[in-house]
Amino acid sequence: MTTLAVGTDKGAWLLHSDDQRSWAVDGPLFPGWGVTAFGRAADGTYLAATGSGWFGPGVHRSPDLHAWDQVAAGPAFGDSGPRLEQIWTFTTSLDGRVFCGVAEAGVFVSDDHGVTWEPLRAFNGHPTRAAWQPGAGGMCAHRVLLDGDRMWVAASAIGVFRSDDAGATFVPRNDGVEGAVPDGEPGIGYCVHAVVADPANADVIWRQDHKGVYRTDDGGDSWERIERGLPAGFGFPIARDDASGALFVVPLAADENRVPVDGRFAAWRSLDGGDSWSVAGKGWPDEPTYTSVLRGAIATDGDGGVYLGSTGGELWATADAGDTWQRLPGRYPRIATVALV
Template structure:
């Protein structure tokens, strides 16, 4: 269950339709799984903030009873905190209520404490206190296009937020609405979708209205971004002014995932799906595809993945870490989670039979807040102790006269 303490450890946070699980490893070879946390609540978004030598896990929690909010843990899941009035709340008079938190995005090292959130209804929010309280971005919320944005198959989502190193240039992608760009830190926004197809609309090349599934920035080339569209994989080298197809060489141009390397130029990963009504891996063979030349060519990565898989990988159910080499992680709607410590060349299954996986985040974490020992081991020990207490309490309240009775299905 536990493992030896090291200078750094590895964490995968797994958000599902019925709670959160945490997988931990000292070496990205052997993983231990703990959870569930927030059982029976949907976890559609996770952000892991490792700035300033600390680790904060933030999760978008959506309870059918209590509604949506953002909770955070500073001790790797041992305890969780959420503001009494909710982390994200629409201002009075806005005639809107939060439905779901789709994205949690910690900003750069140079802006500690700044965390962005993308939500449903389509909106962007900004926190300056590490994700504890968020303020609505009025520039996007008051945009004249907002009433014409629609809902994708999963809902109306502001699901991608990319902030450049200066903090002035911000890109947001939404389903449906397309890509919008701000050059003033979020004060004003303009659509930037030229070249991205919207074949399902009367005008297949509109100014906005595209169903962009995910965008990600190249870590080493300024103004280069990649997009996975509802049919179409694209790249821009001018900050979204023009998008060009890079789908040649892929078995399908549909999918949800778009990941980029944390350091290296031109490296990105996608998980193709056969569209449109089937949404399964092509030929039912689950593979990740990687480009190392900005979409000029693609390499299929399948070692360790199943030859027969009929479940999709959703847009935020995939992640990369910052290790060397970079780790690649993803989960399926069938509840399997896979990890690669070599940039996708080989995968191992970390978890199986979980609920529908909605969000996966991998990170390198350092021992800092959970006591003198390894923080992940401390979190695991606490969970085990709590479970033992629960079992003991249940045993004390059990009716001894029912020990031999067969349970009746409810």
């Protein structure tokens, strides 16, 4: 059975399907709370991040997706550091460590499946931190990519940082990307919105940036722009179906106008590693649709399944790597995160 976890500004829902055509809706979880990320620890424990305008962010654990316990010792900078504003992502390594990316930009690590968390000091206390500046979307570490002792952290509006020594040190890796801050500090000031790597070759990473879509073939040492066929370079999510190699982005008109070009809501797909793009298949709405997809609101199952959640609260899915799309049942609050759990 496929279970899709959908986190929104006001609660989360689970959608279950045995055939990826008919879906049963279950929920809400955390009614009234923002749900900003889902994850899975190595022992099978489910993780969820909540946020509240009243009561702040927190981490919750569950053995079954229904009984949830908030952890008491969640990620925290401490009383003299930055403030924890929001939890953006959970990433679990092959050896069972859970990495949590947060705003204000930071990464925390759990070695006990999400019960307790320690700061990743080499990133959180990076020598360039004093020059980090938030963009319109704040300053958040929203993606962690792992490959053995190598690690990449993508942080808006700072850039991509790589560690070659299991997180002991980090170096900005943004050469070739257009900077978001004119005359900014060397190496930083790049507003990466999302990244996704090739699991068969971690040197290949695709990047949806504030300033366009990029690819690196050398682990981030250099980036090249890859936008041929796209109606706009701006957008937030980027995802890859590992079975087919298809890449997906959701272009938006511009920084100052974050809606689909001409109200044409669709994912765009590349079947050649990002060299060219076109609208992904069929099934998209015919009527003007001026909603967007946030960076966390896309998920892939690695076998042709791709799932999108929109700011208008609609869910879209394909089971054939983007050839055909269907809208899933329900309309939800603004969707912040979509995950297969």
